[in-house]
Amino acid sequence: MNEEPFDDEKFLREIDHLLESGKSSKYSCVNKLAKTRPRMESAFHDSLEKMLMAQLQSQNSAKEKKVIQIAIAQHPRRPFSFSFLTFMATLVVIALAGQLLIHFNQRIISATNVQPDATVETVKLVIATQNISAGVIITDEKVGLVSLSSTDMAEIRVSQPNREYFADTEAVVGQTAAVDIFAFTPIDVLSLGEPVDVCKQSDVSCPDLPADHFAINFPATPSIVQGLTAGDRIDMLGMVDGELEVIVENILLADIQPDTVVLASPSWQLGILTWYWQEDEPYALRLHTGETPEGTGSTSIEYTFTSPEVLPDGYEFDLILGLSNSKAYLLTGLPYPIDNVPYTQYDDLMQFWFKNLEVVSIEDGTQVTIQLPEDDAANLDYLLDLQASLTFVPDEGR
């Protein structure tokens, strides 16, 4: 219960009045708080609105294109399918076409053969209706037309205005795919022509990797890597349980090939990437902009936790924290880098070996106090919050 219920109520009424009618409070700080409401800049507000509307429209138009869905259902999927992401890619592409329309004022429209449909104010765009491998000749059943709102297209913020698209399937049929073209991806001039050699999964020695980094190849469309260059630190976004999530942060974009990206990371992040690769879900990349938290050095602290099993007095151990692969994306919230903690993968379990610890006390068999570096303690705490499994391994070396 509140110590001063009357004052509290009065104070809270004051807050309500302040927020609803702008009536000042006698508390200066509260008044100032109400007057420092951050404002969304209108350019950002509008561009986000356009992007979201285009995204929704592209989702809905995809739903209506039953013929496309049937085509997809009739063809076995490649190891990767980008059904969701290609919608996002479509969105980006819509944006690109939009800027083309505005920037070059019809000139580009004729150059790219994208024709506006006067009756419904839409433009038509040729997309792949199924995955098309590099080197394959494009046939009628592999492509289709979608209609997109020309208004939204023309106003969307864009980042790469040099793409040229097709408005007529006949312009594409009979040509060879130069790169792997994924279902629902708009076909552009650059994706046609002679296929190019790529850095294969087994050929991860292509790029120079930093020490302790391992590489994995992901298929990629040009739109996935637009604005990125080899050497960038990036984040990967993907779908987990139907939600868009950051899968892994601050990894190295080691190399970009025409239809592949080589991603490199320490082994524990590679575990997440491998899991996501196997999930066969779409993904997106963005430049990593967050600060990397710095370690606190060698400061050791005591940390107490409850053991799920009864431990004998004087027991010396290493701790293994196990986290299932499906929760691995939550490791983006780790308070400190965990690269220095040994890592192994066991079936679908990521295992972090906390070996750099001293047992301080074990009370009642389950209240365990250990001493370990502050960074490790914070990471351990975070993993336990995620309900990571706890395994005690006797440390016979001590």
Next chain:
Amino acid sequence: VPKQLSSTEERSLISQLPEKPEAFRELYRHYAPLIFSYVAYTVGSKQDAEDLTSEIFLKIIQAVSRFEYRGERSFAVWVFRITHNTVQQFYRTLRCGDMLPLDDLPEIQSSSLLPDESIVRKEEFARLHKIMATLTPRHREIITLRFFGGLRNLEIAVMLNLDERTVASHLSRGLRELEQRYQQEEKAYE
């Protein structure tokens, strides 16, 4: 200023989703300024706030077909739950209390701001943001949701799985602590 929506309007718009994207536009115009304001006050930096707002809305449109209307303001609670979770994930990696460079701060809402006044308000924002970072996460969360997310105590309670009285108590205590620390800093400054 967020576009105001009555509960009847909001319900009608929600019922048209996801088939009618135009309905989403109205919802966006209502919620975007609130979400941005809440996110910006939480993370401090304009760039981060914009990135997170985009990420939040992408999540919203991906999940909106699964939203179930459960009475007035249930959409607001749902939207802010997504917002809260997204920001929490980001916020864990931030170091609280760092003073933000002036250039990185978001613009502050006002009907007419002279350039000098804009800087003063930004500095005030930075100062309050720094003091807010010294509050407990629960107090900070509830104050930010009430002041910038536009949620009432009951809605915050539903969102955070708390009792409404608990929310009111946190809000009151948090604000008084904020006031106290603000005054202390003011005295030290003088």
